[in-house]
Amino acid sequence: MAMASLKTIALREEEHQGLSGGHSLCAGCGIPPIVRTVLGSIPGPKVAISATGCLEVATTRYPFTAWGVPWIHVAFENAAAVASGAEAAFRALSRRGKLSEEPVTFVVFAGDGGTYDIGLQALSGALERGHRLLYVCYNNEAYMNTGIQRSGATPYAANTTTSPVGSLGKGKAERRKDMTAIVVAHHIPYAAQAATSHWQDLSRKVERAAQASGPSFLNVLATCPPGWGHEAKDSVRLARIAVETHYWPLFEVVEGHYRITHRPLQQRPLEEWLNLQKRFSHLHGERGADLVVRLQEELDDSWAQLVQRDASDADWFRALEEAEA
């Protein structure tokens, strides 16, 4: 598949800006590059649907809007349901000849809270019903909009305002849930994990997702300077480290088949990921050494499982590529 180059995306933005500047998202926030890469990678008309969250609040303060595409926000937990309705409206109106035949891409942008937690039911329903929509989770691993509370996406041991480190508290006591696996269990045609550090990988996945015959899902790691306690200048670097430590592997699942889309040449030690973030400062140095060993083991297990899946699906992807060529 021919991939949109950076130039193509830039030209598309020049012709039609999906998300303009002037919004109030933080410097170093991972969300705007995700939204711009997603919208720029999809040709043709689009409708954006947002869950309540950082993106919605920071881009639509009345009477202003940063959105250059039709956009709707209804509530926190129902973005997938709102998108289902809009997509159903498109089918109904097309069938009755009330719209031009040009396809419209319905893109949901929701945070991890609106996806992993409160929006899980609506998302599950939409995936099961097979609506043709692209659901993008901008995953900054906590409720950042309301002041850094832990979510189902928050990793083990992370310090948040509701899993604080204290004389007894050791940060979040539970592991993050594997949302991508939950989505894959719905037998949808396309799901993937991506990160802002690898925009070409993200762009290619968006293109694939937008062409899927049914629902598609992208779980994109979004850096968050105030929430993670990192420097704004380290945003892209930190996302790259997440990928290269295997903390956030880049892979895609096409019709249930797994493929690793970027294999780091050398796995970086987990400390590089932890040490750049204040939310893990209680693990820095000797204090967290034991725990870091355990976390490293968990990551290594997950990565090994992914490598195994990738290997067993290699023939399937070869056949797919031959068919596509």
Place this chain on the structure above:
Amino acid sequence: MAKVELALQVLTGAEATAHAMRQIQPDVVPVYPITPQTPIIQTFSRFVADGKADTVIVQVESEHSAMSAAVGSALAGARTMTATASQGLALMVEVIYIAAGLRAPIVIAVGNRALSAPINIHGDHSDGMLARDSGAVQIYAQDAQEAYDLMVMAPRIAEHPDVMLPVMVGQDGFQVTHSAEGVALLPDPDVRDFVGPYEIPNPLLGGGASSHGTFAMPDSYFELRHQLVQATEAAEAVYAEVAQDYRRRFGRDLPQIDAYRMEDAERAILLIGSAAGTAKEVVDDLRAEGERVGLVALRLYRPFPHAALRAALAGARRVAVLDRAVSPGAYPPLYSDALGALQGSATTLQSYVYGLGGRDLSQRAVRRAFAELALPAADRIGYLGLGGEDGDGEP
């Protein structure tokens, strides 16, 4: 006035509602099953399966998603209807408020049912009252024929440019949803012509780039909510206009207030919904006995028709307000609304609650309410049928 003569069919309120939907042919119906609404969507699904309606039905996973999908669909530019009841309506309420705020003209058929706990599937108005302050228009049918007629009228009210709001069309669970009676359906083309095309400003699929559901700070929120208040208020005149056109075209008169034998009534009952039938029989009997009594039944509950109610009750000295819902620790909703409408008038009101969880309102209970209106006013809420159908309110 044209009078369309039509054969009667034996239909339940739910079936009659589904027929209205078949004739209107909404573009999209997102819906989730719940008793006693279920026969509406079952009947309608059958129409779609048989090719009698080409609506896209979205079988969502909850009422919350039903209403959420309805907002997405309605604002995308598609005429959208849904149906619900009881706990389902409770689950929808968050999004009904938002739909009103976003000015999404969605028609919601409601089979009014009690709320848990204890769980109960039978009729009362507790569910509708949850959405009372949402901004959505609420109209209530007395029988299956009205459930049909009001459903045909509803899109015109919802989509009127001065309104642009959800409209809830209520019918009492089981007493109307499941009771078969003679219903005269209008010809399909007449309904389609009456309802007309769906048009809203700036739909998501209209080619523009409008933003719906933006974030408002204290510098603008109050004004935007006040616009919603004005829209809901405007629905009273729009209801009257639509009802007048309905009467002109089809000879059926459904004014916002059904005033029955009120011409010289000294005592009256005020209520909503199917209990109007029982109350009318009692009024007839008491009139035959020489008593000057009457009934006022509201079809339009939100916006509350303050002036019209004042006018309807102008001659009545005493009025018993029968609520089919409670507001524990306070006077029930219809009574409170009526009190507001009648402030400064010579009419005095007495509050009664009846029929919770499907308990029938007996003729004896209605007679008792009328009889008590001849006694000095009691400073308490009466409970008709508590302790048994003919109960005197003592548990």
